[in-house]
Amino acid sequence: MAIRCPDGCGEIISVNLDPRTGPAWRLFERAGAVTLYPSVWRETGCEAHFILWRDDLIWCDGLESPRWKDxxxxxxxxxxxxxxxxxxxxxxxxxxxxxxxxxxxxxxxxxxxxxxxxxxxxxxxxxxxxxxxxxxxxxxxxxxx
The missing domain is CATH 1.10.10 (Arc Repressor Mutant, subunit A)
Structure with missing residues (x-):
């Protein structure tokens, strides 16, 4: 899976979804929305760290919390x-x-x-x-x- 970095740097982030090739993210599709687990954390460049949850972006900077209640x-x-x-x-x-x-x-x-x-x-x-x-x-x- 390839996604454009949401912080504005414009770089493309490759997200491995195939566990046969090493550590991989899991993709969840529920009610037409996409969630990635675990978080995406760029260790180089802009060093963006975020969660993609039900098509929403949650920055992992401690300033934002999910709008979740269930x-x-x-x-x-x-x-x-x-x-x-x-x-x-x-x-x-x-x-x-x-x-x-x-x-x-x-x-x-x-x-x-x-x-x-x-x-x-x-x-x-x-x-x-x-x-x-x-x-x-x-x-x-x-x-x-």
């Missing part, structure tokens, strides 16, 4: 988070488990951490249920059965 995805992610005391899972692994876009699963995990439902480890890339999180419906045992 309570249904948060519910789905919460339902697959490792239980208290179990090893945390990387958000990419969680995304594969629910066929989600990794960026969105990461944002859902971070939102769950902010809500006090999840905890994170390893520089905010691995997640599990928080020790004091209320149980999910799927983890409640019906003792009347």
């Amino acid at each position: 309570d249904e995805l948060k519910r789905r992610v919460r339902s697959i988070l490792p239980p208290r005391g179990a090893a945390h899972k990387h958000f990419e692994e969680l995304a594969v488990q629910i066929d989600g876009i990794p960026w969105e699963v990461l944002w859902a995990c971070n939102s769950l951490v902010a809500d006090g439902v999840a905890s994170s480890s390893v520089k905010g890339s691995r997640f599990g249920l928080a020790p004091d999180a209320p149980p999910t419906k799927s983890s409640i045992v019906d003792r009347r059965a």
Whole structure:
């Protein structure tokens, strides 16, 4: 895949989508929009660093945040988070488990951490249920059965 650098330098960036040739980006097409994962980071020239998410450009300069809100995805992610005391899972692994876009699963995990439902480890890339999180419906045992 070839894209013109969005910072205005005019250079063409080659994005490898073929994992057989080495490290590769993954392309997600959902609802007619394109997402690339991971971010694109030019280590030479203009050194642009950005995320292409659902046809939107998000600069990775810390000044911009995505316009993302998806309570249904948060519910789905919460339902697959490792239980208290179990090893945390990387958000990419969680995304594969629910066929989600990794960026969105990461944002859902971070939102769950902010809500006090999840905890994170390893520089905010691995997640599990928080020790004091209320149980999910799927983890409640019906003792009347």
